[in-house]
Amino acid sequence: MTIGKRASPCRPEIGAPADGATILLLVSNGRLGYRVLRCLAALPGQVSRIVVLGSRNESSWPTRGLAGSRYCTAWIEAEWGYRDPRTAEQINRIAADHLNLRVFAADMLTTEFLARFGDAIECAVCPSPSADALARVARKDDFARFCHDGAIPHPPTVVASDLDEAKRLVAARPADQRLVLKPLNGQGSAGVRVVEAGRPDWEAIDYAPILIQDFVPGSDLCAAAFCHGGRVTTFQAYRHVHRPILGRMVNVGIEFFADPEFCDLVGKATRRIGFEGLVSFDARRTAAGGLVLIECNPRAWFTMHLAMLAGINFASLAVGVTEGRFSAVNTFLRVVPGGVLAPDGK
Numbered sequence: 001m002t003i004g005k006r007a008s009p010c011r012p013e014i015g016a017p018a019d020g021a022t023i024l025l026l027v028s029n030g031r032l033g034y035r036v037l038r039c040l041a042a043l044p045g046q047v048s049r050i051v052v053l054g055s056r057n058e059s060s061w062p063t064r065g066l067a068g069s070r071y072c073t074a075w076i077e078a079e080w081g082y083r084d085p086r087t088a089e090q091i092n093r094i095a096a097d098h099l100n101l102r103v104f105a106a107d108m109l110t111t112e113f114l115a116r117f118g119d120a121i122e123c124a125v126c127p128s129p130s131a132d133a134l135a136r137v138a139r140k141d142d143f144a145r146f147c148h149d150g151a152i153p154h155p156p157t158v159v160a161s162d163l164d165e166a167k168r169l170v171a172a173r174p175a176d177q178r179l180v181l182k183p184l185n186g187q188g189s190a191g192v193r194v195v196e197a198g199r200p201d202w203e204a205i206d207y208a209p210i211l212i213q214d215f216v217p218g219s220d221l222c223a224a225a226f227c228h229g230g231r232v233t234t235f236q237a238y239r240h241v242h243r244p245i246l247g248r249m250v251n252v253g254i255e256f257f258a259d260p261e262f263c264d265l266v267g268k269a270t271r272r273i274g275f276e277g278l279v280s281f282d283a284r285r286t287a288a289g290g291l292v293l294i295e296c297n298p299r300a301w302f303t304m305h306l307a308m309l310a311g312i313n314f315a316s317l318a319v320g321v322t323e324g325r326f327s328a329v330n331t332f333l334r335v336v337p338g339g340v341l342a343p344d345g346k
Contacts, residue, residue, distance in 0.1 A: 220240065236307055
């Protein structure tokens, strides 16, 4: 398998790296970047150095703290940040000082940077989605249209330009209908509210536009995948497990499992846009047993290091250390005191 994002005289297609490869990890979000850093550090012999190119003030999670991690060889400030094409010039200067250097995007902003300016980078770039792919699935409203056009199961969705329009749209629904309100480009559960149309929590909505989505009864599922040319080569389904403890639902662990139907649905989506690299999806398993895709995260994801503990290191696929393979593990990682996750029974 080749991992050059696009073949060109200045970015050759390359195979598995020789021993002593240096990873230049592009990070704007230190919280997510640390998870990716852990996965890359678990490849001794193949990855010998991890240099973090971290930006400042582009996320509420600073990157400078990664310099103190034992997994980080060096931290360099991205002088112009990841919205400026001049950062590609800085990457080329760093690459000139390192043989066998590969560029890896750790979060959404750095993934978008590679999609926009990656052609100006003169060293190897790990697989990442194209600008067209991101434009179709990264924002929640675009992903809703993408699913509708591709006949992919997805909840009915509308977008209100401001709070007044949102109030009008919600007031027109049956009072007992459950709805999900969320920002168009938030990450994780930031800004997400599940409400009844007759009792909306408008004080909690401090953003616009506002996406209004029908609530899908059922259970939450997630999927992680590595894709090459739109084809899913490695897939892993997982879910967070909650149990009642002392009268409240508590997260007791995360369960990884095989789910061929989920894999097929993810593959249907990724093939439509020739998706390249790492991607994760949120979904719901309905009461009737069907699957509905909710969101797409076309980047590295927050629980990637837990998939590594369960048995699949997606970072090794992205840097070409191991070949893509269709596989899944069935493992339960339980929460232990202090919030550390460990294999059940160990």
